[in-house]
Structures are given as structure tokens and as C-alpha cells.
Amino acid sequence: MADNLPSEFDVVVIGTGLPESIIAAACSRSGQRVLHVDSRNYYGGNWASFSFSGLSSWIKENQQKTDISEESEDWRKLILETEEAICLNKKDKTIQNVEDVCYASQDLAEDVKEAGALPNLPDFEASETSEAAQESEKECLPVESQSLGTASCEISSERIIGNDPGSTTERKDAEMTSERENLCDVTSDQSPLETGKTETISTTEAAALEPKKITYTQIVKEGRRFNIDLVSKLLYSRGLLIDLLMKSNVSRYAEFKNVTRILTFQEERVEQVPCSRADVFNSKQLTMVEKRMLMKFLTFCLDYEQHPDAYQDYKEYKFSEYLKTQKLTAKLQHFILHSIAMVSAADSNTIEGLKATKNFLQCLGRYGNTPFLFPLYGQGEIPQCFCRMCAVFGGIYCLRHSVQCLVVDKESGRCKAIIDHFGQRINANYFVVEDSYLSEETCTDVCYRQISRAVLITDQSVLKTDSDQQISILIVPPMELGQPAVRIIELCSSTMTCMKNTYLVHFTSSSTKTAKEDLEPVVQKLFTLNAETERESKNGGLEKPRVLWAVYFNMRDSSGIDRNSYDHLPSNVYVCSGPDSALGNDYAVKQAETLFQEMFPNEEFCPSPPNPEDIIYDGDGTPPEDPRFSNSSNMKTEPLSEESSDENSYKISEEHHKE
Amino acid sequence: MMAIRELKVCLLGDTGVGKSSIVCRFVQDHFDHNISPTIGASFMTKTVPCGNELHKFLIWDTAGQERFHSLAPMYYRGSAAAVIVYDITKQDSFHTLKKWVKELKEHGPENIVMAIAGNKCDLSDLREVTMKDAKEYAESIGAIVVETSAKNAINIEELFQGISQQIPPLNPHENSNNGAIRLGKQTTQMSRPCC
Numbered sequence: 035m036a037d038n039l040p041s042e043f044d045v046v047v048i049g050t051g052l053p054e055s056i057i058a059a060a061c062s063r064s065g066q067r068v069l070h071v072d073s074r075n076y077y078g079g080n081w082a083s084f085s086f087s088g089l090s091s092w093i094k095e096n097q098q099k100t101d102i103s104e105e106s107e108d109w110r111k112l113i114l115e116t117e118e119a120i121c122l123n124k125k126d127k128t129i130q131n132v133e134d135v136c137y138a139s140q141d142l143a144e145d146v147k148e149a150g151a152l153p154n155l156p157d158f159e160a161s162e163t164s165e166a167a168q169e170s171e172k173e174c175l176p177v178e179s180q181s182l183g184t185a186s187c188e189i190s191s192e193r194i195i196g197n198d199p200g201s202t203t204e205r206k207d208a209e210m211t212s213e214r215e216n217l218c219d220v221t222s223d224q225s226p227l228e229t230g231k232t233e234t235i236s237t238t239e240a241a242a243l244e245p246k247k248i249t250y251t252q253i254v255k256e257g258r259r260f261n262i263d264l265v266s267k268l269l270y271s272r273g274l275l276i277d278l279l280m281k282s283n284v285s286r287y288a289e290f291k292n293v294t295r296i297l298t299f300q301e302e303r304v305e306q307v308p309c310s311r312a313d314v315f316n317s318k319q320l321t322m323v324e325k326r327m328l329m330k331f332l333t334f335c336l337d338y339e340q341h342p343d344a345y346q347d348y349k350e351y352k353f354s355e356y357l358k359t360q361k362l363t364a365k366l367q368h369f370i371l372h373s374i375a376m377v378s379a380a381d382s383n384t385i386e387g388l389k390a391t392k393n394f395l396q397c398l399g400r401y402g403n404t405p406f407l408f409p410l411y412g413q414g415e416i417p418q419c420f421c422r423m424c425a426v427f428g429g430i431y432c433l434r435h436s437v438q439c440l441v442v443d444k445e446s447g448r449c450k451a452i453i454d455h456f457g458q459r460i461n462a463n464y465f466v467v468e469d470s471y472l473s474e475e476t477c478t479d480v481c482y483r484q485i486s487r488a489v490l491i492t493d494q495s496v497l498k499t500d501s502d503q504q505i506s507i508l509i510v511p512p513m514e515l516g517q518p519a520v521r522i523i524e525l526c527s528s529t530m531t532c533m534k535n536t537y538l539v540h541f542t543s544s545s546t547k548t549a550k551e552d553l554e555p556v557v558q559k560l561f562t563l564n565a566e567t568e569r570e571s572k573n574g575g576l577e578k579p580r581v582l583w584a585v586y587f588n589m590r591d592s593s594g595i596d597r598n599s600y601d602h603l604p605s606n607v608y609v610c611s612g613p614d615s616a617l618g619n620d621y622a623v624k625q626a627e628t629l630f631q632e633m634f635p636n637e638e639f640c641p642s643p644p645n646p647e648d649i650i651y652d653g654d655g656t657p658p659e660d661p662r663f664s665n666s667s668n669m670k671t672e673p674l675s676e677e678s679s680d681e682n683s684y685k686i687s688e689e690h691h692k693e
Numbered sequence: 694m695m696a697i698r699e700l701k702v703c704l705l706g707d708t709g710v711g712k713s714s715i716v717c718r719f720v721q722d723h724f725d726h727n728i729s730p731t732i733g734a735s736f737m738t739k740t741v742p743c744g745n746e747l748h749k750f751l752i753w754d755t756a757g758q759e760r761f762h763s764l765a766p767m768y769y770r771g772s773a774a775a776v777i778v779y780d781i782t783k784q785d786s787f788h789t790l791k792k793w794v795k796e797l798k799e800h801g802p803e804n805i806v807m808a809i810a811g812n813k814c815d816l817s818d819l820r821e822v823t824m825k826d827a828k829e830y831a832e833s834i835g836a837i838v839v840e841t842s843a844k845n846a847i848n849i850e851e852l853f854q855g856i857s858q859q860i861p862p863l864n865p866h867e868n869s870n871n872g873a874i875r876l877g878k879q880t881t882q883m884s885r886p887c888c
């Protein structure tokens with residue numbers, strides 16, 4: 035297994051975030067020899083998603099302020115006199131102000147562990163032969179080795195702030211229940227099959243007991259059911275990423291769910307925004323007059339370019355001002371501005387607003403009755419899908435692989451090679467580097483924005499309905515002028531990102547202060563923070579969902595940076611940015627395509643593969659002659675995807691009439 | 694009519710143990726001495742009857758990402774089964790197998806069916822791993838185990854039959870794909886004809 039890494043490539047890609055992964059796939063697809071490395075032990079960089087224990091390790095890592103120890107500078111010997119080195123970063127500095135808070139009841143059992151982890155395999159560890167494998171073994175399983183029990187103590191002792199006195203009793207209770215909990219904890223010596231059974235039973239039992247209370251122990255034990263994304267985005271059903279996934283056939287590696295609801299927060303209440311013609315007509319929140327107003331306005335937006343006279347005079351206005359001039363009630367203006375156009379009231383002008391509204395409407399109905407898709411298992415799957423495509427075409431993958439420096443030829447000013455952490459020199463013609471790998475020296479003149487993020491595990495949806503499997507997006511407009519709007523995406527367990535009976539709620543905004551300062555006020559409006567108190571009745575019996583656990587952090591936004599602000603970068607070094615704060619993925623896709631075209635102006639960007647990977651034989655019949663035919667007959671695809679639930683779409687009902 | 698169930702199966706194991714050869718034998722009943730190490734992954738399917746269902750195996754190969762211990766978790770997402778292969782003539786490959794099992798247990802789907810294949814059993818003169826060791830280990834992790842030869846077509850069918858039998862019957866209440874959407878390429882062609 036300990037192969038030697040070749041030292042000649044055409045393209046070296048450093049970082050496995052979305053734009054880097056797309057570029058790697060595109061290069062490999064066009065026949066380049068690609069080496070794709072990441073210094074971390076997981077794919078995706080700041081686009082990654084983690085199980086609960088994986089995220090706990092990530093949190094710890096980012097809370098540690100200590101710099102890593104001085105490394106030997108032996109590699110400098112490998113640099114010739116005619117060359118110079120551009121050092122890369124030793125430690126990632128893109129994540130700040132990480133704060134996790136546990137609100138669920140905690141027992142202090144030391145041995146709480148993710149279920150499914152094997153009982154120790156003593157003879158395996160001992161018999162591991164290759165040194166590299168041993169090292170990777172240690173590194174790739176940070177998850178299990180850290181005592182989560184301790185983590186929970188830490189949280190309870192110092193991080194619960196602002197809770198009412200109830201929390202003290204809560205902890206006592208927790209200690210008392212911990213023994214009982216432990217009794218059902220002994221899964222570790224059972225065979226996996228038996229474990230599976232016990233779990234099924236316990237979930238059914240839990241479902242029978244209403245209301246079910248989820249403890250911290252349960253979250254930890256079911257930890258691998260979580261896939262918690264560091265970035266929270268959706269795919270516009272007609273966005274660039276969907277186009278690229280389909281065109282390149284990378285879509286075969288992923289499955290999606292349609293976002294089921296667009297929500298709005300008005301007058302301290304969460305409400306659903308009607309999203310299709312049928313929704314509008316069925317809406318109970320809108321009066322008949324409002325329905326007609328909304329229909330008329332949206333129909334206009336679909337081809338607003340055809341009616342310039344309707345907005346010509348307001349071009350310079352804010353979109354929010356423009357909406358006031360239209361025949362729309364305040365409620366409708368709010369819907370359109372925040373939930374359909376999803377533009378900022380303070381910044382966006384009329385044209386931007388109309389364009390965004392049109393885009394939203396055009397994306398409706400392609401896969402369901404909202405314009406958005408979410409990948410099963412989380413956004414973190416997407417970079418991995420492109421990496422697989424790169425590997426399928428021969429790209430070589432090394433995680434846990436740091437790069438010491440770029441080697442630049444003094445005379446030509448071009449980058450020739452990298453030197454990795456083993457001191458191996460690897461030559462290539464093109465280098466793609468994600469921003470966070472560049473050292474402070476290179477980035478002195480770069481000015482970064484920040485993104486504020488929060489992720490909550492909650493026990494109920496912000497808007498309960500008959501179905502507990504809703505995927506919702508909610509934009510909360512700024513509470514004060516000048517503050518950013520907060521985007522909230524609530525995921526249910528069928529997205530495979532959280533355990534049963536919980537929701538994963540992602541908050542995103544551009545930063546003005548720390549993530550917690552930016553976002554906690556909104557969290558408090560929508561949720562109850564003390565999981566132990568009786569449910570408060572509010573708004574005529576509407577209960578707020580409880581937060582069981584939360585993490586806040588700030589992430590650097592390195593999008594939109596002019597290449598020239600990086601100091602001294604050779605022209606064959608291309609910089610990719612980390613995640614931007616927008617809802618869609620267009621920025622990353624555009625960046626990947628632009629950089630790829632700069633490197634290889636004559637190559638097509640991610641064309642469809644000649645045929646699926648590359649042989650599909652169905653053993654039952656003779657190998658089909660036309661591979662494309664075999665492709666479509668072997669893969670189950672389209673029929674499902676294009677059928678959206680009947681009356682929800684204007685388009686389809688119209689077609690039915692015609693038929 | 695028999696219902697067709699699609700089952701994703703992923704292959705794991707040291708390089709050179711015969712993963713691709715096993716699939717090639719199973720799907721095409723063919724063996725190639727000079728098969729090259731897998732770089733471009735192949736993706737193959739084969740349908741076999743099982744009880745009153747048809748099991749359509751979608752078999753994923755690793756694309757070589759395992760070479761430097763960098764397999765992406767998306768590779769085993771949603772897999773119903775994993776075939777973990779070692780070479781009975783290489784003790785090392787048996788150790789690596791245990792590493793894969795561990796990885797699957799931690800990051801793979803719950804209730805994944807694990808099938809261990811001790812391949813190249815035609816070379817028993819060179820044997821380094823005993824059947825007893827393999828059996829004991831498989832038992833300890835609840836996996837099925839069989840010694841195979843892709844070369845001589847020994848136990849290959851049996852391996853996949855074994856997997857088929859371990860797959861729990863479809864729960865009628867559970868929609869098999871849970872309403873998940875797969876993006877198709879031919880979206881435009883799929884639109885209804887207009888008349």
C-alpha cells in the first residue's frame with residue numbers, strides 16, 4: 035500500500051475545496067496528469083462536512099491557539115541557487131471565534147462513544163507494518179481517540195452562559211441519569227448485527243414516547259448520522275453547479291433532495307411563502323386581492339425585460355423602494371424582497387431585484403416546487419464527487435499531505451515544483467493553490483471579509499407541519515439597519531445530515547462582529563435555549579423548538595480578491611478562494627472555469643465523459659453496442675427527477691390541459 | 694413481475710489483490726492476466742435473482758484513491774454491501790483488510806453487509822493467510838467470508854449470492870430511494886412532447 039508518489043505531474047492542486055476539486059477534475063478529464071493534495075485528513079477544506087465527533091475534533095483543533103512546533107528546514111537544501119522558495123502556511127487561520135454550547139442534558143459518562151466504532155482491534159494496531167500507514171492511521175482517526183466525555187464536562191462547566199438557574203439542577207439530574215444511560219450503553223461488545231437491532235428497537239420506543247427528549251449522550255452515540263457542513267449552501271435548480279454536474283456526468287455520484295419550503299419571518303412569526311401558482315391560490319395567509327396582486331407582479335417579473343416602461347423610471351431606486359411603488363401590500367413586498375428575490379433591502383437596486391426574482395421563478399418546478407436542491411449527506415459531498423471524477427481519469431490523491439513551499443525559477447519567474455513534507459520535490463507546469471495555504475507574507479496586502487456561521491441541533495422544526503421531513507430556507511431581515519440579513523437553512527433527518535427526531539439548522543450571514551454576537555439574537559428569536567425548562571407557550575400556543583447543541587464560528591471569505599493583491603505569485607500559480615457567503619455555488623464554478631480556461635485555453639471544460647466510467651456491462655445481456663444506450667438503460671435517472679408533485683407547478687398543469 | 698432492487702456495492706482492499714479481476718469474472722465471466730492497476734475506475738452492473746426479487750448490483754471500483762489512503766467517504770455512501778478483498782498469498786493484504794473494516798465501521802453506512810474475499814486461492818502453495826484466521830476474524834465482525842479465485846472462477850458467484858442473502862428484504866413501508874433526486878443528463882429530451 036505504501037506506493038511511491040511519482041514526482042512528475044502536469045498540474046498540482048493544493049486544497050480539496052469545491053473550486054480546486056472542479057479544476058482537478060477538469061484537468062484530469064482533459065488528459066493532464068494531476069496530483070491533488072490536502073494537508074488535512076478529510077476532503078473539502080472549509081467546504082467539508084463532519085460527523086458529530088468529527089466536528090468535535092475540528093472544534094478542538096480550531097480552539098487551540100498553539101502554533102505547531104518549529105519544523106526542520108532541511109528542505110531548503112533542495113532549492114538550487116537559481117531558484118527561490120515561496121513558503122506556504124503551516125497552520126490554517128481561516129476559522130476564528132469557535133464556540134460550542136451544549137443545551138441538552140448531559141451525563142458525564144467518560145466512555146460515551148459513537149456507535150458502530152469497533153471494539154479495539156488489538157492485533158491490528160500491533161501488526162501494522164508500513165510506517166506511513168501507521169502514521170496515517172493515527173491521523174485519520176482523530177475522532178475516536180479523543181475522549182468526548184471530557185469535552186462534555188468542559189462545555190458544561192464553562193460555556194453555559196445566560197441560562198437560568200435551572201441549569202444547575204439540570205446538571206445534577208444529568209449525573210443521576212448517567213448511570214441509567216450507561217446501562218443501555220453497552221453496545222461495544224455486541225456484534226454489529228445485534229447492535230443494529232438494538233438500535234432499531236430503541237428508536238421505535240423513543241418514537242412512541244412523546245415528547246422525546248434527546249440527550250447529549252444520544253447525540254454522541256448517533257454521531258455518525260450527522261453530516262454537518264462548514265458552509266451552508268443550496269443548489270439553484272438552474273444554477274451553474276447543476277449544469278456542470280449534469281454536463282460532466284459527475285451527477286451520477288450524488289443524490290439530492292428538493293428544498294420543500296421557503297419561509298419568512300414577519301411580525302415575530304415564521305410563515306411559509308407560497309411558491310407556485312397553486313400555493314398562491316391555496317394560501318390562507320393571503321387575501322383574494324393579494325393573490326391577484328402577487329400573481330400579476332410575478333408574471334411580469336418572468337419577462338420584465340419585455341416591459342421596460344414598467345421599471346425604466348425606477349432603475350436607480352432600491353428594489354425595496356421600487357416594490358413600494360407597485361400595487362403590493364407590505365406583506366407581499368416582504369415576501370418578494372426577502373423570500374423570493376432574497377436580495378438586501380439596503381443595497382440592491384431595481385434591476386438586481388427583478389433579475390433575482392426572475393431567476394427564482396425560472397428555477398421553480400424543475401425538480402419540485404422550490405428552486406433549490408440540497409445534496410444528500412451534505413454539501414461536503416460535492417467536492418468529493420469531482421475528486422472521484424478526477425481520480426477516474428487518473429488523478430492521484432493524497433490527503434494529510436502538506437506542502438512546504440513552491441519552488442520558483444529566478445530567471446523565468448515561473449513556479450517549477452513543490453517540496454512536500456517528506457522533502458520530496460514534485461515537478462509540474464501548473465499549480466493551483468487554495469487561498470488559505472498561502473502564507474501571511476504572500477497575503478499582506480489582501481483584505482478579507484468574514485462570514486458568521488452557526489450550526490444548531492434542535493428538536494423541532496421552526497414551523498411544524500404534518501410532515502416532519504421538511505427542508506426549509508428562511509431569510510431573517512436585519513433587525514437594525516446596516517446589519518446583515520441572516521440566512522437560515524433547516525435540514526431534516528432524511529437529508530442524511532442529522533439523527534432522527536432532530537433538525538440541523540444552519541445560520542449564515544456576513545460578519546459585523548463575532549459569529550455569536552451576529553447570530554445569537556436571531557437564534558433567540560426562533561428557539562428556546564434552555565432545553566430543560568417546560569416549553570414556553572407563545573403566540574397562542576406555538577412552541578419554540580429547543581436548541582440541543584450549537585456551535586458558532588467565523589470563517590474567512592476569500593472570494594472576490596484581485597489576483598494582483600497577492601504578493602509575488604508566479605504567473606503559473608492560480609489561486610482559488612474558499613467558500614463565499616452567497617446561497618448558490620455559482621462563484622466557485624465560475625472561478626474554476628475561468629482558471630481552467632486560463633491554463634488551457636484550447637480545452638473544453640469538463641465535457642461529458644466518452645461513456646460511463648468507462649464500461650458498463652450488464653451481465654444479463656450481451657454487452658450493448660452503443661455505450662450511450664447502455665448508459666441510459668442502466669442508470670435510473672430522469673423520470674423521477676423531472677416529475678414534480680403535480681399541481682404545484684404552473685407549467686405542468688398547463689401541459690396537462692393541453693394533453 | 695419481479696421487483697428490481699438496485700444495490701450499491703463497493704470494493705475495498707490492497708492494490709493488486711484482484712478486486713477488479715473479481716468483478717470482471719463476476720460480471721463478464723472473464724479473466725485477464727495482464728489487467729492493469731485500476732486508475733480509471735470501472736463501474737459495472739449485474740442483475741441476479743434472489744427470492745422473489747431481482748438484485749441489481751451496481752459495483753463501484755475505487756478509482757485508485759485508496760493508494761495513498763485517501764478514499765473519499767462518498768465512495769461508500771449508501772452502499773448496501775462492501776466486498777473487502779485480500780490476497781491469501783500476502784499477509785500484509787490481510788492487515789490492510791482490517792483497516793478497511795475499521796474505516797467502514799466508522800464512516801460507512803450502518804448495517805452495511807460486509808463480505809470478505811480471500812482471493813487467489815488457486816495459488817494455495819504460496820498461502821500466507823490461513824482460512825482459520827480469516828474465518829475467526831470474519832466471525833468477530835459479523836462478516837461473511839469465502840476464498841475465491843478470479844482466475845479459476847471459484848466461489849465468485851457464491852460470494853455475491855452470499856451478499857444477496859444477507860440483504861434484508863425490502864420493507865414495504867420504506868420507499869427504497871426515499872424520494873431522493875438523481876440528476877439526469879437528458880433533461881431536455883425528457884420534457885413532455887408538446888402538441
Ligand SMILES: Cc1cc2nc3c(=O)[nH]c(=O)nc-3n(C[C@H](O)[C@H](O)[C@H](O)COP(=O)(O)OP(=O)(O)OC[C@H]3O[C@@H](n4cnc5c(N)ncnc54)[C@H](O)[C@@H]3O)c2cc1C
Nearest residue numbers: 309310311314332333395398399676678683684685686884
Ligand atoms: C406565486 C407565483 C405565481 C406564478 N405565476 C405564474 C404565471 O402566472 N405565469 C407563469 O408563466 N409563471 C408563473 N409562475 C412561475 C412558474 O411557476 C414557473 O416558474 C414558470 O412557468 C417557469 O417557466 P418558464 O417558461 O419561465 O421557464 P422554463 O425554463 O421554460 O420552464 C421551466 C423548465 O422546466 C420544466 N418544467 C417546469 N415545471 C415542470 C414540472 N412541473 N415538471 C416537469 N418539468 C417542468 C419545463 O419543461 C421547462 O423546461 C409563478 C410562480 C409563482 C411563485
Ligand SMILES: Nc1nc2c(ncn2[C@@H]2O[C@H](COP(=O)(O)OP(=O)(O)OP(=O)(O)O)[C@@H](O)[C@H]2O)c(=O)[nH]1
Nearest residue numbers: 708709710711712713714726730731813842843844
Ligand atoms: N493467480 C491469480 N491471480 C489473480 C487472481 N485475481 C487477480 N489476479 C491477478 O492479480 C493481479 C492484480 O489484479 P487486479 O484485479 O488488477 O487487482 P486490483 O485489486 O484491482 O488492483 P488495483 O486496481 O491496483 O487496486 C493481476 O495480475 C491479476 O491477473 C486470482 O484469483 N488468481
Ligand SMILES: [Mg+2]
Nearest residue numbers: 712713730731
Ligand atoms: Mg483494480
